[in-house]
Amino acid sequence: MKKYILLLVSLTALTLAGCSDFLDRPQKSAMDDTNYWTNENNLRFFANGYYINYFTGYYSGWSVPYVPLRGYYFSDDFTSAGTQSHFETAAPSSRYGTTETPSMLTQYSGPNWNFAWVRKSNLFLDRINTMNENGYLSEEMHKHWSAVARFFRGYEYSRLVNVFGDVPYYDFVVDDTDMEELYKDRQDRSIAMNGVYDDFVYVLDNMRLNDGTNFLNRYIAAGFISRFMLFEGTWQKYHNNNQELAKKYLNLAVRAGDFVINSGQFVFDTDFRSLFGSENLAGMKEVLMYRHYSVAEAVLHHVASYSNLNESQATAPNLALAKSFICNDGNPYALSPIENANVLDLGNMVLTRDPRFEATFHNEPMISSATLLYACKFIDREGVTYYGRTVPPKYGSNTNTNGYPVMRYAEVVLNWIEAKAELATMGGAAVTQADLDASINAIRNRPLDQTAIDRGVQKTAPMSISNIPDDPERDPDVIPLLWEIRRERRMEFVYEHTRLLDIKRWKKIDYMSGAKNPDILRGLWINFQEELPTWLIPSKEGVLQVELTDGTILTYDGSNGDHMVGYYIPQAIADRNAFTDRVYLAPLGNAQIDAYKDKGYVLTQNPGWN
Template structure:
């Protein structure tokens, strides 16, 4: 199977770059649009063109779009030296693209104003329709239609998450159809109702198995549907106050996740670190879909290299994230009765916090991190032991070969329990202890690897509805249950796809303002005299700063090294530019608005960006 998947991704470049040629003009070979659509194997081959765009994994070579660690580093969880990266402050000159290359707007965690993938999905659907009579049977027709509709729904979900209202197309638009080509944006909810219809069709018609578990199948699709419908359901609730639509989308998120969970195909049988550093995820029962890499075929990436303790992490985990990790007695550190739980140095946090803390971060402050908190989540245990020596290709440069989990059970169960908890606030059934046991507590029951056990790491106690922690940092408008569900996501998905999209859909982007959340401007607790004596040099006078527990700032002056104990303040750190609620959605480019005007049409600008 690994070789099949490598073949899929090797073909992606050929397929995506040749797609327009294949569909729009006669081929120079015998394969062209007139004779290609003749068999199910050709449909499968065409579908592979979507894989690298939606199942990115660790990307490839030096690519970072939609890749963990290197692509997802803009949120309240991560900080840097100097001025913090900002949201847009004005509409861009241009934003359109027609390329099928993977592209990502980092500050929106989604694609640019690009409808090439919508068109590709619609082309696929229309060609499948042409094959219905004779070339494929009804079962195959239903399956491949579901595949195409899944990708169309996925793309529209991403576009809507970035721009809100977007023009909706359910067919291939010809050049002469100017009124359609230049129609204005359709209402977000109308678009997402169409996406909902596509996803319902997928759940009813896609094969549960297409010959190999790593081909797109109903379990994989359902997992992503749970993600995308959770996003839209909570957006409808918190941004649009549309309870009816919120319920509709959240109910589909629940049923899609139910389908995966009830199958019995997946389970929490792996330690956390092995999900990300393994050279072979084929036997990992938590992984629903993964991307395999193979150095011999030059299918590699660079994400492990940036977890190897040597490469710098300019965008690094901050104090706000570190404080959010639950203690292993299932209480926030302020309420925990564990010895030294309230001492926020890595020495004690490694053994008092949920095991994911130790599996995510290095055990001591590292100068290679801008906050001194270094993430080594995306490399195996052996890789970090080579620090200070020569790394083999699997741990260096862009020649990494550890597999990437594309979708895993933990996300499905967290999507499921959050959707159920949100539905309960709108008249649905209350979340039960059995629901918590099947989701959060199942995750907490993951096995620990031997190295973690030797360090004294312990599993986190179960979350109990009868004894929910009352976190003193909890937002007053969020229930204790939802707060703990959100915390679980935050611990689970550090540097993955989730955090920025989560705080956007919850309408909590204010977490990214230091005036509201000063801990985003701080790093981990450090004792410079003990841990970094080499920094105590004249060049660092007036540069090194720490903050004491009481908020006092200590600046190194050459004589006070013994006082440099506290939360590290990254060098020259300053807040990002002020922003307003308009940044929840991205503006379109001025050139695109002008292009519409030149054709006699109007393209509306995103509200707030006019």
């Protein structure tokens, strides 16, 4: 008997051992790096993974990174009650990421110390090249998809440089054993940005003009290229006084803008509010790319709910921002002959300012705003009619469905005209009337919607190159033409991605100091008796304050209600702590610096931080 059992065991053993694939059990429900890269369609599937990170729009759910209003609220445009949020005071103990989840440092409007997207793009490019060598791709496919990968690499490095300045530059997938590369110190920002420049030139030469509706194409890419090249060009000019690099990048911004403008495909055919409040942006000729939301697919966001007048805006538009809106005769308010142009209350400003004022802000003081000025740019006209009532899902909670113009023609022309005007200061061709007509004046001629027309809002008169207004409130460092271009930008992009990065690249972070720019600590002119009598109540005694024209501060005492007329002072307002120029660039984490030291390498901290 034993013999038979032994025989059986040996036989089974032999059978299983001989059957060598008994232990050979590869993955069934996933592709892997060795079998995925076989056709163009798979390249598209890989590229789809970039969209949410780079074309975030209103993101989804309650997420706020890179989201208008909810993520971009740290700049000289916005003010909270109480003490203004401070710049960070010391290097963080740790600051890094290794995942592809979008994240944003609010005080820098850009990504964390994270190279996941750099790796992804380098890996993408490497696999595209391997596929090309293996004959899987036509030349056209190879060029297009290489351009896609290089576009995203350029996008990521541009953002990293925006935040950190110098960064280590990698244009290949770093091996985990290559310590010299992994631990190399940060390199001068020009090394990364020259890499970005080469990538962007390749994109402008090779990306498809059309790759399907709302898929990344050369026009969309050109819009982003103008954004990043304008940033770096002006940074090089204002921070490093490096005119050679400034011109190099600005010229590429102009080239990208020219490419979009000369295509003739894009026009300003949609009123301002509809760009942000509409459910469907398809067919709007100002919109190069948009993010769409849908109840049926359960892809929803929450930005409209924070614009529905009920939800509070704790960081709200301030007087400095409101003042910068130009009067509809084309003059800054201090120069405008329009009646009551210099009366800075809501009623007057809605009527006398550029239509974007009325489209961006609610036309009555709202106590849900820290400054009483409430931004309702990101909701449609109907959405604000539910104040104090039950709000339908599309305007409340995180169930909103309006779409966002991820790249719009207005940004392209504003990047383009600024780059041209900057180049003109460095020996380039002067800005012409035609340039203004193609950009600022074209925007000013945007259609008005019926609500605005009914309220008496009027389009702003065009700007004339021979008669650039000389705003008495202009920063003396800035020439009148650039001042007006910057103003146009500020009006156009309230609560969007630009303002903090703009004042950083212009080297004007001091605009965020209330001591130097007191208007950021004030709201609009208000007559409480007429506009907000519901706040003349006992609980506001000793709390409610206005600033009179002569600078004296009047506090409500219960009996002086009819004297409560002046610039609104947000409750318990206090300036942020003094800050220095170190806040232009984000500090690295102490733990990361220590980790380099541990391995005998050096990771240099940004200047001024410890």
